[in-house]
Amino acid sequence: MRNGISTAGLSEFAYEVRQQPEQARAGYGVTVEWLSGTRAQARTLPMILGDQSLNRDFRWLIDEPRQLGGSNHSPNPQEYLLSAFGSCLMVAYLVGASVLGIQLSLLEIDVRSELDLAGFLATDPDAPVQVKQISYTIRVAGDATPEQFETLRRAAQAHSPNAMSLANGVTVEGTVMTC
């Protein structure tokens, strides 16, 4: 299959969703557990996809660098955020390339961002808490023109749930359960 993606399967899923919109509903969750200091472990919760519950038996560790009070044992939350952005964009880019019939031989995405920790520390009321900007570079090779690769980039960003969540912002709600 071109790029390891079944365009036939994608097309069938799109038609299925037109007929049964509930099959497109995906519910995700993770539990983040404090281990010690800034170290934490995230584990996936069962995922709901349409009428099916999918087991997600995955865990990963999060930490901060020593300079920020951690032990530097794992990537930090911002790096996970960027990887979530980049990997989601990559899926969209692969799907788009496959739909266009483009065979890729290389695909790498550098994602960069910048944060002013004065916002977190609240030492400067004008400093934003959120990351300033996310920028990315796609390094790609395959049987398409540079123009096609750029068109594809725009389409991929526009269809990437994580990219659009970050670009547009989403509502965040929280509660506390005292145990």
Added chain:
Amino acid sequence: MRTQQKEWQSVAESGTVLAMTRHVDESPLQTRVKGDPLATPPGVRSAAWVNELGRQRRDGPSQRSAGRAAGKCWRPATLAVHAGTQDDVLTGAVGTPIYQTSTFILDDDQYRAVADGYARDRFIYTRYGNPSQWAVQEKLAALEGAESAIVFSSGMAAISTSVLSVLDKGAHVIASNELYGGTYNLFHHELPSLGFSVSFVDPRDPQTIEQSIGPSTMLIYVETMTNPLLKVVDIPAIGEIAARHRLRLIVDATFTTPLAMRVLDHGAHVVVHSCTKYLNGHSDLVAGVAMGARKYIDQIWPRLLALGGCLDPHACFLLERGLKTLPLRMSAHARGAQAIAEFLLTQPKVHVVHYPGLPNHPDHALANRLFNTMGGMVTFAVDTDAAALRLLDRLQVMRQATSLGGVETLVSLPFNTSHATYTADQRARLGIPPGCVRLSVGIEDPQDLIADLTQALSALDR
């Protein structure tokens, strides 16, 4: 028609044998397809994004013969004879030819099918698909009321491949605690080695099934009828639980066949059969099948490719041939089983008789509600296992052999076959009494079978 004749002529002149079929729609594009003529490419390169792709999921794959189109309203006896069967267009030979080949001549269309991800709809390599497989798959799917089917090299290949296709890493399975031994071995010995966990529960206790569901549960696996005690499992009740908890339900319906009950209508996502048994019916091949919505069977297909349990074309021919008489045979099996069960009830040396068609069977009402036919399995008990062994030695018509569902009556003892790894106490706890005998009643004249049992039972006195 002219188009098709031209096509055949061209085939003959070129000396290339293509899998030509009688197509309902004879457009030039479709007559060239080596595979499913209605399975179209998704439209790669003509679309900008996924929403502009043009391929929809269809039932099959199928060569879409003329018979297929007419089959929607056929009754089982007609489906058994005609559904899926492809007369040979090159010679006019009646019946599906045996496509005894491992591979197929490729052209651009098949390469495109591989690149675009619909290789299941084209003939490429026999592990991927073969006209002999498709013909029998279509017949089986028609009988089961399924969109799609895949035949396997054994019932266990169908079961293991289907089960592995629905489980994600670390998944939990809820399975019947009275499974067929081969399936039990898969679940008890193999699945834990692969990181899956299994809870074995009473399949006739929906409350316990529901209480066993945890966050990682993905699959409920049961059989329509238990072995050897022939308890009936309430598939609709379990189907409702599976739907409510977003679980997949796989049902082994080997004992009941599609003629007794179409489990897909009652909440099962995939139904599996050992075709070795009633479906083939002649004790001369080993095969299995998994059936269900195309969506689910398409998920099984890549695992078939990876695990390798495809069915040989010659075995497909035998299975298709056997299936043509399935309704006739099942009537004879059930008629004989009912007569023998009623006869055994009158025998003083017989302590207990299990047959769902008997009014005193604990699940008789449930069986009446779920099944169109009670099948050919009868279980009874004499005094001891030693007496049961003597009985088997004296039988002259019935064959002492494991397996079931053949035209010949087979008789076996759970204590030294299916449940040999259990102790007598464990068997007693499962409700299997000493002297338990399992009959797979064949299609012989029931009077001859009763005479055989009569003389064998009388010999127990000596």
